[in-house]
Amino acid sequence: ARMQWLAETMYHDRMLAHYEACSLETLGNALKLLVDWRVLQRRQIPQRAASAAAAAKGKAPPAMVEGIALLPPYTGRAALSQLAASIGRFRRPAAVRAPVDSLSSTLAADLPMLARL
Known part of the structure; x- marks a missing residue:
């Protein structure tokens, strides 16, 4: 749930291009x-x-939760950046946007009533 929340936050901050991620x-x-x-x-x-609460009250150890950690050699920024760049080469290129002129002619062909405007 936390990973999904972080991914959605990154999507809304425009750090991720596709919501499917x-x-x-x-x-x-x-x-x-x-x-x-x-x-x-x-x-x-x-x-x-x-x-923190358990230690303050002298109670039993707290419940455990699942976490993740980077393993060497990826604990350093350089190796992690190199891995990200390597993975990034497999990304699909961004969609090419059509020029405005061709877009308006396509819309006029698809929606004839726009041609009269």
Whole structure:
């Protein structure tokens, strides 16, 4: 759920070009692939809010939640940027926009009543 929220936030901030990138299935497949490539590792980590409250009250250890961590050599910015660039080569190019003149003639052909305006 957090990954999907982050992806949707990135989409609305125009950091992601396609809304399909926010799909849970897409995110899950990407996570699985990055784990298989040994870029990421799944880890159980204590829930932050619960750990502080439990420690203050001297209670049992907090509940664990699933998290992820980068594995070496991808902990450095250079290797991570190189991986992102390598993956980026497989992206589809942005759609080419038609000039305004051809767009208006296409609309007039598709919608004859616009030709009279």
